Amino acid sequence: MTDDFISLRSIRKTYGPVIAVDNVDLDIAKGSFFSLLGPSGCGKTTLLTMLGGLDRPTSGRIMIDGVDVTSVPSYRRPTNMVFQSYAIFPHLSVADNVGYGLRRQKLTRAEWQRRVDAMLELVHLEGYGDRSPSQLSGGQMQRIALARALIVQPKVLLLDEPLSALDKRLRQSMQIELRAIQREVGITFVFVTHDQEEALTLSDKIAVMSKGKVLQCCPPTDLYDLPVSREVAEFVGEMNLIPGIVEAQEPGFVSIAMPCFGDLKFPSGGRRFAKGDKVLVAIRPENFSIATDSNGLSLKIINRAYFGTHLHFMMTGDGLETPLTVSVPSAVARAHGKAVDSDQMTVQLVPESAVILPQMG
């Protein structure tokens, strides 16, 4: 598995004065499921269309499998795209849609039919070949779009928010199916989404983008546990950010003075800090625990929300600028009974799960 099956080098794309993509460098491994994650307008779709050759970068180079494809038009690239709107041809049957890209290969009618049927089977739409696209549901259109792109066996499949138009339940089942199909065909998938949960579930590697730049590119677990900046921390999942001031740094650890919590020792995560640096202690809601001994900190509960599996508390304490979100598994909350139902609750922060971020950036 080579790491630079697709490589983007200093890719820039401007539309007049607007910078859509700003000096992006990315490497995508062969056969991996790679996601571009970011809010709308961050340049992720522009990056994808440039990979597919539907748009050309203002500057920079795109290499796919060792070939420079920067100026190769889409119809001669080894990439195929699944469009956000599916882009199913309304004047063709399902089978003709799926087999659309096969015309180049001059197949016999029987061979054509065999390959279309095989593809329909892959996306679990056997026997739908003769239907008109207007008779299909959103999820089915989605599968047809996928089958149509996969049938030509591209080196890279580009997916532009393909699941965003589906309802939640269907989206979840399509996510699982998409991942299974990717494993089965072994094609490199580049997936654009603004849904962080979707990106975390599906990807081998995620690049978080904002304002045309890649903020962080790493596997999903690293992204969730070790965000590199405040922006990433806030975009991926829920995160409590508590401002603090560095007291001292010793090998591997850093002591930070925080409001309400006092002085605490955190792992430094390889970063260097100086005394007096303003930092943010980033900690996930689920990394608090309900304290039974006196080590905990008593906070005021201002709001609680029940999520089935979890109970969310909004809590405040002396000196905290913004309320903390604390997530407790329902079973744990039940076990604590009374402590959870009162106005005050004693919680404990797990320093090992916190990440220290510079306050700026």
Place this chain on the structure above:
Amino acid sequence: MSRRSNSPYFLLTPAMLTTVATLAICMVVLMVLAVARQSYLDIDLTFSTHNVELALTSPLILKLMVKSALISFGVTLLSLVLAYPIAYLLAFDLTRNKLLWLMLFTLPCWISYLLRVLSWKLILGYQGMINTSLMGLGIIDQPIEALLYNSTSVVIALTHAWAPFAILPIYVSLEKIDRSLIRASGDLSDTPMQTFFRVILPLSLPGVTAAFVLVFIPTFGDYVTPHLLGGPTGVMIGNFIAMQFGASNNWPLGAAVALLAMLVATLLVCIFIAGSRHAIKAIR
């Protein structure tokens, strides 16, 4: 509740009345006339198939019918070929001032139809623009007489008059095409040319069909342009019908031929629609 559900029909009343008065009644009159006979200056209303048989068997009427079909078919095809690129340009390439461009392209329609037809006399005539220019340039020694008073001049003038009407329906159907379909086709390794034939053309077919009907039907029955520019060889079925209601004073025959012409036009349009659908299916 029932009053509310009736209101759309109520609102249609003025249009319905106008249609009935101008179209349905005229059609009934035509049908009655078609099975009557002319006896000198009077019309004998007793049932007779004489004129219908005449309309169906006369070699002259058959010849005029074929000629009309050929001329208006030529006009329609020329109009479609000329209008399609303009509609394409409007839909895909022009992004600003679309309305202004559309107005400019349909500007000829702002001038009286008769004036437009007559202006071709000035252009194609014996002492017309083309002949005098060519002679002035020394390319020809004497005026070309073949320019005017034949089928060609009728085709030119009719195309000029009707091509603007073909732009609009084609433009509308092109404008409606989801742009991502065009991108998808390119992405599935179709060249821009293949994309045109496999995606754009089939999806604009409703517009092309509408344009065909819009141009073919009126030109098939036209008699003003052939009368003014057709000369002896550019006569169409409309001229024959007009003559029966005029100088020849044979209304029943005119009515029978008019009905027959309507049937033929409808049939030809149906054949075109079926044919174009078939052709599109073959392309993919």
